[in-house]
Amino acid sequence: MPTTVKCPTCQKEVIWQESAKFRPFCSKRCQLIDLGEWSEENHTISTPLTPEQAFTPESIEDIEAMLAANQEGFFKD
Numbered sequence: 001m002p003t004t005v006k007c008p009t010c011q012k013e014v015i016w017q018e019s020a021k022f023r024p025f026c027s028k029r030c031q032l033i034d035l036g037e038w039s040e041e042n043h044t045i046s047t048p049l050t051p052e053q054a055f056t057p058e059s060i061e062d063i064e065a066m067l068a069a070n071q072e073g074f075f076k077d
């Protein structure tokens with residue numbers, strides 16, 4: 001009994017096998033439709049930056065430079 005999944009786009013049964021390139025979708029078309037919907041959703045949902053997301057490698061370097069500068073000032077006194 002092969003494993004089957006339902007195509008998320010059209011609910012058609014897809015056999016989960018190596019040749020089903022677009023699984024869990026039945027076809028490339030269904031995959032693209034789903035991706036399109038996903039990206040549209042993504043555009044409408046505005047996600048404010050959390051402090052964690054704001055930590056880029058650049059900002060970490062800035063913080064480290066600031067800490068180093070503070071330490072120098074500290075040791076001068």
Ligand SMILES: [Zn+2]
Nearest residue numbers: 007010026030
């Ligand atoms: Zn489909």
